[in-house]
Amino acid sequence: MRRRLLRTARRLVVVSVVSLVAVSCSAVPPTGDAFRVNGVGYPDEKFSVLLEALSGGGQFQVTNGKVNAETYTSILFTLVRHESYRQWASELGLAENTQDRTAAEARAATTPNWDSIPQTIKELIIELNTAERVIARASVPAGDQLRRMYETAPATSGVMCASHIIVTTRAEAKAVMARLDAGEKFADLAREVSIEPIAKDSGGSLGASPDDPCQRVQDFQVSLDPAFVTAMVNARVGVPTGPIQSSFGWHVVLNRPFDEIGDALRTTISDKTGTSLLAGWMTGADIVIDPKFGTWNTARSAIE
Structure with missing residues (x-):
């Protein structure tokens, strides 16, 4: 799990430089959000801060200030899914606890060069790992x-x-x-x-x-x-x-x-209950993506 989340974080680096170049040349939508889930927005400013934190990694090639669409969609989907998780877990009464956070921090700390990773990215990795622990606790809906x-x-x-x-x-x-x-x-x-x-x-x-x-x-x-x-x-x-x-x-x-x-x-x-229930919840959510990044296909839960 840690490796997958770290790969996600590394993929974010590709977008960072692009965002600072491409986004500055694009009209910001009236909402000022990179995306919204049921009206809850993820501000463009916050997205830019995240991308800036990733820009020094150098793991990806940026050509003429541009990056491929797959990278943008991978990053945005990760963030959309995480906001969806927050709302879904709240509806089900699933809460993160101290043990979840401690376990996520301990796992993250074993990552090579962890101390050199920007704090903003460290926090994102820990949050994503913590979320996966909570998702795994979801149970099959009871009765009817x-x-x-x-x-x-x-x-x-x-x-x-x-x-x-x-x-x-x-x-x-x-x-x-x-x-x-x-x-x-x-x-x-x-x-x-x-x-x-x-x-x-x-x-x-x-x-x-x-x-x-x-x-x-x-x-x-x-x-x-x-x-x-x-x-x-x-x-x-x-x-x-x-x-x-x-x-x-x-x-x-x-x-x-x-x-x-x-x-x-x-x-x-009954197998992968939480992951499946969250994926199902997302098909019924009102998710909107800033048009400069693409559009959200509700049925497929995908950015296109």
């Missing part, structure tokens, strides 16, 4: 709470339990929708008409494995076509939705009813 989360907005449960039928044309997808409206079963139609090679066995399931109809939302977001992910995250539970175009064809999608997948959902969310 998980059902309510899933049925209200599936992704907010931290797990997606979805199926799809993919065909070549929009007309074919509309024909699939008509047959579903007439009462045919989704899995049977997937086996019959979907051009996905494994559909005859899977019935169109997008689960993590043939025996698991679900997968963690963060895995779902990065493994599937962006347009498809957006449609799935916004689709209602138990209601076939389409036609939806992706780079692979035309889809009809279904977030499966809780009664069909409830046990599998609980099994999936």
Whole structure:
């Protein structure tokens, strides 16, 4: 964990010089924030201080005062996720304690050349490590709470339990929708008409494995076509939705009813519970990025 967070901190260095050059030439939005999560802003000034603290590292090449977009998005995503963590943990009543902080500080202190790292960056690394300890303490929502989360907005449960039928044309997808409206079963139609090679066995399931109809939302977001992910995250539970175009064809999608997948959902969310719940929470948050850095895709929880 420490190494990953330190790599994140090192990647921040790339942005620092760029920020001091590029940001000074850009119009600052009325909010004066690099980003906002549910109205809580991270000030541009604070972002500049962080970048300035990183600028002396020299681990990255900056060309003509510019840095690649991947670096900016990596840094901003880390900060957006951390602010999201603060709000999510507060809602759940998860609080950082002395043991969390002490353990994070002790781990950080073993880092080579720790004493030479700027204090601002030290504090960020410790905060990120502390947060991961708190995230790891999250528990599976009790009783009917998980059902309510899933049925209200599936992704907010931290797990997606979805199926799809993919065909070549929009007309074919509309024909699939008509047959579903007439009462045919989704899995049977997937086996019959979907051009996905494994559909005859899977019935169109997008689960993590043939025996698991679900997968963690963060895995779902990065493994599937962006347009498809957006449609799935916004689709209602138990209601076939389409036609939806992706780079692979035309889809009809279904977030499966809780009664069909409830046990599998609980099994999936029981592994990496906090990480999945936080990722799910972010799909329902109002996150805005300063346009000079990109835009926030809510369904994918990504800066584009």
